[in-house]
Amino acid sequence: MSMPEWPFRAAEAVANGELTPRELRRLYSGVYPGVWVPRGVELSARQRAKAAWLWSRRQGVLAGLSASATLGAKWVKAGLPAELVHRNLRAPAGITVYNDHLPITEIGVVAGMRATTPARTAFDLGRRLPLVEGVQRIDALLNATGNKVADVEAVMAAHPGVRGLRQLRETLALVDDGAESPYESLTRVLLVQAGFPPPETQIEVRDEFGVVFARLDFGWREFGVGVDFDGAHHWTDSRQRTWDVERYARLPELGWMDIRVTAGMLHNTPRVVIERVGAALIARGCPRRGEPAYSSAAAARREGNGNVDDGRSAPTSPGYE
Numbered sequence: 105m106s107m108p109e110w111p112f113r114a115a116e117a118v119a120n121g122e123l124t125p126r127e128l129r130r131l132y133s134g135v136y137p138g139v140w141v142p143r144g145v146e147l148s149a150r151q152r153a154k155a156a157w158l159w160s161r162r163q164g165v166l167a168g169l170s171a172s173a174t175l176g177a178k179w180v181k182a183g184l185p186a187e188l189v190h191r192n193l194r195a196p197a198g199i200t201v202y203n204d205h206l207p208i209t210e211i212g213v214v215a216g217m218r219a220t221t222p223a224r225t226a227f228d229l230g231r232r233l234p235l236v237e238g239v240q241r242i243d244a245l246l247n248a249t250g251n252k253v254a255d256v257e258a259v260m261a262a263h264p265g266v267r268g269l270r271q272l273r274e275t276l277a278l279v280d281d282g283a284e285s286p287y288e289s290l291t292r293v294l295l296v297q298a299g300f301p302p303p304e305t306q307i308e309v310r311d312e313f314g315v316v317f318a319r320l321d322f323g324w325r326e327f328g329v330g331v332d333f334d335g336a337h338h339w340t341d342s343r344q345r346t347w348d349v350e351r352y353a354r355l356p357e358l359g360w361m362d363i364r365v366t367a368g369m370l371h372n373t374p375r376v377v378i379e380r381v382g383a384a385l386i387a388r389g390c391p392r393r394g395e396p397a398y399s400s401a402a403a404a405r406r407e408g409n410g411n412v413d414d415g416r417s418a419p420t421s422p423g424y425e
Contacts, residue, residue, distance in 0.1 A: 111155040114140045136196050149173035149180040156186030156199045157217045164190035165211055166219035168228055174214045175222055176248040179286050223255035230275040231268025238275040240289040246281035253279055282306045287333045288321050291365055298378045299392045300385055318351050327388035330362040
């Protein structure tokens with residue numbers, strides 16, 4: 105017996121002779137009404153999106169994080185609810201349904217399923233999510249699809265009265281499609297909120313012969329200050345560690361102060377990140393504008409408006425892989 109491709113609609117699989125009712129009950133379990141998967145499997149975000157689309161009898165349009173994951177964005181956790189635009193608002197647990205009006209120009213087809221376009225998906229994410237998570241999610245989506253903030257702004261122009269536009273504008277002001285992880289996005293947002301100018305992402309550093317020697321996650325070229333996020337491979341890969349030693353020895357010789365940041369620092373001591381990078385920028389002549397992100401007044405405003413995350417729990421709380 106060959107297993108049907110899953111997730112699948114049980115009634116169709118039985119009617120097509122792919123499974124008997126007994127095989128279905130013995131080997132598979134329902135994830136949504138009418139939609140089944142092998143027992144014991146954990147659905148990825150893309151598989152859950154497909155399961156939700158099948159629940160809608162192929163009539164729904166993937167939206168939000170489901171569209172984002174299907175379009176290729178990383179970091180969408182497997183257990184998050186699927187999201188659809190669909191006329192049936194009585195969705196089962198594990199599916200969030202929106203009753204949005206979607207112009208045909210904002211709908212595409214991905215892997216045989218209808219989904220909101222990258223620009224429309226970013227438009228929805230940015231107006232519905234808190235500021236920091238919205239930046240992280242849109243960064244990842246634009247990085248995966250090659251779309252730009254201008255594409256999202258074009259969707260905004262077509263929906264002048266929709267709810268959440270103010271939130272979306274604030275989010276887009278911090279978006280950068282060069283970010284390659286939620287932690288990079290979070291670090292960048294913390295520093296901008298602390299009063300430093302927006303950095304440039306993915307900076308190529310050339311040696312004295314004009315050859316690209318290193319690429320910084322982000323930084324300020326005019327001040328010679330860079331920031332790199334150290335993922336797990338920097339500690340578990342011996343060749344990577346050897347290269348890191350050489351890299352960080354050479355960067356000062358090429359005029360760069362490079363600050364290394366880890367996930368633990370972002371979770372536990374975000375102030376240290378701000379102070380360390382800020383000290384390097386100020387030492388190189390960068391003016392600091394506005395109020396520090398962690399002053400008591402700024403903290404009170406964050407608690408009052410609910411729009412700004414202080415970074416202590418992000419990005420684990422939104423559910424990143």
